[in-house]
Amino acid sequence: MVVEDEELLLQAISRKLEKSGIGCISCASAEQAIDYLENMPEMPSAIWLDYYLKDSMDGLQFVQTLKANPTWKNIPILVVSNSANPEKVNALLGLGVKKYFLKAEKRLDDIITEFNQYFTG
């Protein structure tokens, strides 16, 4: 599952994931993602999350919601964001986020490699 409110970035990520053989649910907002999670028969293997989201719920609140839900709390989350305010990064990692990436510094390929390790199981 990819949660990213920038249309073009969302496209780039989902296409690349599909090319790498990973099925992907694209969500343009945290609310949309929660809606999916509530109605999906199967949980996603991992969640790719943008930290800054335009809609009412931001990345931190989204992670908090997931971690508070017994069914969702074990889904690995990787945050890929535009900036890395140390306070926020620490808060997210404290909540159990697996990794934090800076978009502009990472190649898609590299992030997907990191992602891949959560699909082995």
Next chain:
Amino acid sequence: MYNPFAKSEKTNTQQHNDVVLRALDQTALVIMLDKEGRIIFVNDLFVSISKYTREELIGQNHSIFDFKNQNSEFFVNLRKIISHGDIWRGDMQNKAKDGTLYWTDTSIVPIRNTSNEVKQYVIICLVITGDKQAELDVERTNEELKKTKMAMLNIMEDIDQERKRYLKQSLETKKFAQVVENASENIIISDAKGTVLYANKAITKFTGYSHDEIIGKKAGGRDLWGGQMEEEFYKRMWHTIKIDKKSFRSEINNRRKDGSTYVAAITISPILNHDGEVEFYAGIGRDITREKNIDQMKTDFISLASHQLRTPLSSMKWFLEMLLEGDAGELDPEQREYVSNIDQSNERMIALVNGLLNISRIESGRIIVDPVETDLHQLIDDVVKEIRPQFDKKKQLITVSTHPSLPKVMLDPKLIRNVYMNFLTNANKYSPEGGEVSVFVSLKQDQVISQISDSGYGIPKAEQEKLFQRFFRATNILKTDTNGTGLGLYLAKAIVDSSGGKIWFESEEGKGATFWFSLPVQGMRAKKGEVTLDS
């Protein structure tokens, strides 16, 4: 007795003349001088008035009469007249043998010979009576009085000038006082203990404290606008103005009477007396809250703009990556070249945005400085490990040597890592293939000195002073490498400066460059902030 007026043959006219001459002899003093001024004749009356004997006079120069009261101009004038053969007439004061003075109405008649040359002088003097003397004395007294009056007038004039000068000066002082009183800057004068003696209008208006509330209180004390800074700040301030006796300049947070705070740029200067002791302190302050806010807005803008730029840059980065990976089908060589060029430009843009963000973080003072005990050798090794592939690509050799007993230093590894990374990236980029780069860390007194040398293109002498300026790139490397941002060294310097160290270099174009930077062994000061580099 020889008498030139006496004639043996007496005609009628002669007889008359005789009478006249005798009468003259009875009433006037008659002296005759030769052309050199020697006395050749005196009549009896002269002998009796002058109290000299005839023998004492004959043959003497006329100066024996000592015309002491007459000035030289008098004589010049006299001589001028008689040398022309004219008769001179005037009042003259003479001195008798016993020293008594007497005035005479005097005529001096030059006598010419047949060839018209002056041969003799006949002087005829009528003794001036007591009245005339008194008159002359009055005249002289008047003359004296005139002189005294003139002198008095001169003194009066001097006094008047002095008075005018004083008035002008006091006006000048008044002018200065008015300027200070009405200046828009906050101006305060205190005694050597810091007690306020004077505060201008601006300070009362600006702080809200009345004139009476300020005067007599400790300048900038807690019961006025002060006390908003840390103890350390005030200690430093007093040390500068009291011990070093130098001006103290700083930005300071202060508080108005209504509790609102403001930022002021202040200068406090000690005013010393003749013995070099502090007599007063003069403080001048200006509210810079607005400037500070604008500065903050500028920094915020750069930060916001950079973040906003990152989204489209990331999008481009990732789509370009997919194109180059052949995710949308294989590119032919020309297409690959073009897309690759776009990708490089995009990467450069990302680097610029990152650089700008880092600079705005450093300049805004919001950066976190989090010193931990750092093993510099380890830190450099890590940087080298990361950058090694780029060195290998250009077949460049990199060697690192550190002082054997280099202590661990309290440093923010993230910040210092950035400095080494900048130097090594530059050394790699701006050295030709097969070049050599060395890192050498030494210990000198209380400083850790890092030296990074390369055998690269170097920096042209003429451009060296601009090297640490924002966006500066040397002309010689612009030709070989278009991918720099001109922000790396600026950032490195900003980090080193804010760590209490120094940064410097030596370079010759074509012969490489050596950079040094120092860090205090006691380490960096921790600082709370909001942001870190590269985040």
